[in-house]
Amino acid sequence: MMSMAMLAAMTGCGGSSSAADPKTTAGTSQVTTTETTKETAGTETTAESKSAESTSAAGAEDDDENYDTGDAALDNVRNQDGIGEKELLVLSFGTSFNDSRRLTIGAIEGALETAFPEYGVRRGFTANIIIDHVNRRDKVLIDDVDKALQRAIDNKVKTLVVQPTHLMDGLEYNDLLKQVGGKADAFDKVVFGKPLLTSDDDFKRVEKAITDWTKEYDDGKTAICFMGHGTKAESNGVYQKMQNLLTADGFKNYYVGTVEASPSLDDVLAAVKKGNYKRVVLEPLMVVAGDHANNDMAGDEDDSWKTAFEAAGYEVKCLVRGLGENEAIRQIYIDHAKEAIESAQ
Numbered sequence: 001m002m003s004m005a006m007l008a009a010m011t012g013c014g015g016s017s018s019a020a021d022p023k024t025t026a027g028t029s030q031v032t033t034t035e036t037t038k039e040t041a042g043t044e045t046t047a048e049s050k051s052a053e054s055t056s057a058a059g060a061e062d063d064d065e066n067y068d069t070g071d072a073a074l075d076n077v078r079n080q081d082g083i084g085e086k087e088l089l090v091l092s093f094g095t096s097f098n099d100s101r102r103l104t105i106g107a108i109e110g111a112l113e114t115a116f117p118e119y120g121v122r123r124g125f126t127a128n129i130i131i132d133h134v135n136r137r138d139k140v141l142i143d144d145v146d147k148a149l150q151r152a153i154d155n156k157v158k159t160l161v162v163q164p165t166h167l168m169d170g171l172e173y174n175d176l177l178k179q180v181g182g183k184a185d186a187f188d189k190v191v192f193g194k195p196l197l198t199s200d201d202d203f204k205r206v207e208k209a210i211t212d213w214t215k216e217y218d219d220g221k222t223a224i225c226f227m228g229h230g231t232k233a234e235s236n237g238v239y240q241k242m243q244n245l246l247t248a249d250g251f252k253n254y255y256v257g258t259v260e261a262s263p264s265l266d267d268v269l270a271a272v273k274k275g276n277y278k279r280v281v282l283e284p285l286m287v288v289a290g291d292h293a294n295n296d297m298a299g300d301e302d303d304s305w306k307t308a309f310e311a312a313g314y315e316v317k318c319l320v321r322g323l324g325e326n327e328a329i330r331q332i333y334i335d336h337a338k339e340a341i342e343s344a345q
Helices: 050-060 098-103 105-115 128-138 145-154 171-181 200-213 234-248 265-273 291-297 305-311 327-343
Strands: 086-092 120-125 159-164 189-192 222-228 254-258 279-284 315-318
Touching: 086 105, 086 145, 098 105, 105 120, 105 327, 120 128, 120 145, 145 171, 159 171, 159 327, 171 189, 189 327, 200 234, 200 327, 222 265, 222 291, 222 305, 234 254, 254 265, 265 305, 279 291, 279 305, 291 305, 305 315
Parallel strands: 086 120, 086 159, 159 189, 222 254, 222 279, 279 315
Antiparallel strands: none
16 A cells, blocks of 8 residues: 655644645555644744745856856766665755755765665755756756656656655645655655654754854854744744754854844844854855855855954854755754654555
8 A cells, every 4th residue: 555654734833734635645654754742833843935945046046147166077966767666765955056965965865875775865856947057057967856756656666765855844845745745656655754853852953963063163252143044934933943942052152043034134143243252153054055155144245144244343254064064964864764764664
C-alpha cells in the first residue's frame, strides 16, 4: 500500500491542516513529519512566503547581473539516472550562487548520502527562475520538482523519501506536499521529512549551532546579528521565537531580524543601539548565502545592513555563509530524514 507521511495537523497559526489531495493522506499512521506542540500560534511551524521568495529571486537571477559566484562544474547537480528502488529526494528553493549552492545544499545532500548509503540521493529545486538562470549562464541544468519526480518514476523507484531543506513548514513546504502527493500513486511508499525548524528541540539545536559557530565574537563588546528572509504572513513569528529563545538562554547580545518583514533592519539597529557595543557581526539565518546575504546584508549599497551599521558608527564584520555549511545543522536534516525513513519501514 502506498503511504504518504505528511503534516496531518499543522501546528502553525490557527492549527490549520494541510490542504493535500485525499490520496496522499492514506496511511497516516506513518505521519512522522508532525510533532504537535503547545507553542504560541505562528511561531512553531512557520515558513517564508513563496511569493516573497520568488520576487526576491527574480532580482537575484536577473540576466543583467554578472555575479562571480564560483565554478558551477564543482557542484554535483544529482540528476543522474540509475537511482535504484530507494530514492532520497532533497528539495530546495535553490540559489544561483554556485559556491554557496555546493557548500550548503550540496553539503546537506552529501551528508544524507553518507548517512543513508542504501538510498540514491537526488536533487530538485522549486525555483524555476533559478534553474533557468543557472542553465543559461553556466550550461548546468538542475531538475525542478516535476522533473525530479518524473526521473524517479522513469527509474522505477519504489520507496521515495523526500527531505526538504526549507527552514520551516509553511506555504512552500505545503505546496511541496501537494505537488509530490499528486504523483504518489506511482510509488509503493512516499514519506516526507520535516524541515529544519519544526519542534522545540529543533529550535534548541539550531540555537546551539549558531551560537557555537559565532562564539569567538561573543566578547561582550560585539552585537551578533542574524538576518532571516521574513514574510508578511503570520508565519514570520518564527524569527521572534528564535530571538526569545536566545534572550532567555542568556545570549543577550544576539539579535534576529529579517529582510522582508519584522523584526526589520531598523528594529535590529535600534535594539543594538541600546547596548554598549563597538562591533557588529552580521550573518544570514538562511540555508544558503545567496543574493540576500551577499547584497542585502553584506553589500555596499545604501540600504544594506552592513552600510546601515557602519553609518551608525560600528565596526562591521560580515560572515557570508549559509546554515547548510554548519555540520550541526546538517545533522538535524539527517535526523529528520531518518525519522521519515523509519516511518516507511
